[in-house]
Amino acid sequence: MNLKIRLPQWISHYATPSLLVLVLLVLTILADVVNSTLIERIVTVMFTSLILVLGLQLFMGNSGILSFAHIGFMGIGAYASVLFSMTPEAKLLSIPSLYPFLVPLHLPFWPSVLLGGLIAAVIAAVVSFPLMRLSDAAAVITTFALLVIIHVVLVHWDKITNGPRTLFGVENFTHLWISAIVGMITVFLAFFFKESRVGLRLRATRDDAYAAASIGINIVVMRWLAFTMSAFLAGIGGGLWAHFITSFSPYAFYLTETFVILAMLVIGGPSSVSGAVVGTLVVTAAREGLRGIENYINIAQVLPQGVFGFTEVVLSIVLILILIYRPYGIMGSQELSWSQFRRRKKAPNEFSLSSEGVKDV
């Protein structure tokens, strides 16, 4: 007998993000209860990563375009928020050549982080608008170019970032629950974006650009809105992370971090918010596990030389395997929902029938 309970529309509408947030809530409570600074650290950083992954999902999952620039905006958000939240004295100590007009600026934590996100969003808005009309392949290349440009600017603009050197003296405002709550809010934001008018239209363009254009969807504007929103989230994530780690350099916002966030999204499943969450959880757990093994081997001096890079090697192999065997990630293209617990649905096969996978640019 198959009992089907008809839930009212609004419950099923909120079901997915609620389910996800429930899981995250439980996780946070556990982390809080367990008396371990290590676990607390891991979970706090996990939530900042989650915000970044969700931001990337918001753009990539809905528009179908791979954006390499995402972490660049994390960096912008991080540096911007820090410039506001640090006291003038701390700023003068950390960034000796800081522009004088920036020194006296001082805001509390939350406005700083928000401002960081906004600045990232504004820069994204200004810079990305002309890029949104490019075809997929060209768009990807330009986002990569953006990442490099942002990186070079962060590394060399001494007067703002202290150059390639580490920036010290950030106050540790970000605690477990702060990171967790913002993370959980972001889950809702990402989900509502996906189901919003902009999100729906954007996904229409992902599936068939010409058809979408023919019914009046302005592809450029839709993409631009998503890109700006995702940059905002990246900036927020960067700001929170900066106030957790308390010291960082521009190299934290380049290809290594891009790889990790991308891996989290793709392994979890880029088409869905659930994928972003699942991916972040799984990859964080895997990385910490592998890192633990690495440390053990290094400390126990089992091998003559230190073991470094093992985690990344495993992670990249897993990513390649996922792309080959389960390209829609762990979640397929599905969102998490109550029905999943009753029966397992196969992810729809959206591959074209032809043996050609590549469209001409």
Place this chain on the structure above:
Amino acid sequence: MINLEFIINVLSLGSLYAMLALGLVIVYGILRLVNFAYGELIMIGGYTMYLLAGFSPLPWLLIALLAVIASMSTSLFTELVAFRPVREKSLTAMLITSFAVSTLLQNAALLIISPRARAVTLPKLFSASVAIAGVNIPWRNILTIVTSLVMLVLLTLLLRRTTLGIALRAAADNFRMTRMLGVPANTVISAAFAISGVMAGMVSLFWIGRSASVTPTIGLPPLLVAFVATVIGGMRSLTGAVVGGYVYAILISLLGVLLPQSLLDFREAFMFGIVIVILLFRPEGLIRSKTSVERIG
């Protein structure tokens, strides 16, 4: 400032960058794939040189040959194992795969050898100079120019005289039609990856030849150069890649001379800004070609 030494430097740099760009474009032209792991092929060449020069008595010419073979083999291997299975799926999947392969190779080198830079023993010729017209020209630069000319000639012969070469050019025009004439897709793509690997190998000889050391991250700067040079040249033509390489070398050298010290560090950002501008307004690069980039907005 702009004297014979400068000109030879620029020519040598341009030759290097031309080979670099060729290796990237040959795969892009057929698959539309920017192979992020391309830089790591250079790294592999470098580590081969490090291992063989440091731990074996082989003569340098043989080491160089083995380094090129190592790059080529790695390229073919990654194509077979990582790229071929995702080829049918989507361009995005291939791009992410190439990024993953790049990370994998980098960290494998880190893991297996060391995160630290390793010095590579180079033949004495690489640090020697010869006096021409009263100026000291490093042998290295002359070698680079000569080698790249030889490689260009060989590649041109391959592409114009052999059936495989014609098939490669056809595949860059229209991959699907090439298959419909009976040319196996795998053959064409493997050939492209092999050529890409050979180019990377040759570049590694001279790239490492300048710095005399190798690190796991040594592949990134040349990848970025190849990137920019390719876009300048129009991404779809091999001639364009060569031109792009020289133009990039000229631009970056001129900027090095003309820019004030404070802006010098931003050269790279500037070059990538050019990339964006070109892709926006003239995606076919500086070389006129018949095809155009798809736009939606």
Place this chain on the structure above:
Amino acid sequence: MLVLKDIHARYGAITALRGVSIEVQEGELVALLGVNGAGKSTLLATIAGVMHPWQGSIHLHGKSIVGKTPEQITRLGIALVPEGRDIFPSLTVEENLRLGAYTRKDRSEYQRDLQEVFSLFPVLGERRPQLGGTLSGGEQQQLAIARALMSHPKLLMLDEPSLGLAPALVDQIFDLIARLNQSGITILLVEQNVGRSLEIVNRAYLLNTGLIEMAGTPAQLRTQADIEGIYMGDKPRNLS
């Protein structure tokens, strides 16, 4: 020689062919007619291996070819001249032809084949060293057909060869197709130009939104319905 049974094919969510069955005997000249979007190109693509049907069978000389790659199907003797010709613009005329001969095992035949092709298409002989992209539309069409002939196909499939050509050229192309068939090549012709097609073919199928609506000899088709009228939009459709 070529038998398709109950072919269903899809582009993503759009079903292009909904159960198509056709037959081509050796030596025949068969036309596949239909308006834009009827599924004609899809059918050719499916035969050529570029698309895979999710239902149905295709047999060449009694052996199934469903699921084979385009390269394999070409080696079996099927050559496709696609809509839009798809000649290689950055290759010379001769290089285009040389690639057409890729599947020929006997390399010594190459020069002889080349001369044969140049005698059929003298204009190509004149333009031998020129880049494919510099040829006119009509010349490109000839090049595409010549290139297909270089592989000595058993079955030649032509997708709208007269599309976009001036009327005088259209006549030339249809004459050529008829002559090629007379010299022994089996031809499957996809066309929108109903009138000229019916003049030269043995049989024809009318494809409409993924299904075969009518089939028969030109005479049969003409009596069954005012086929040309349907295309011109003159008369309402009346098929039963």
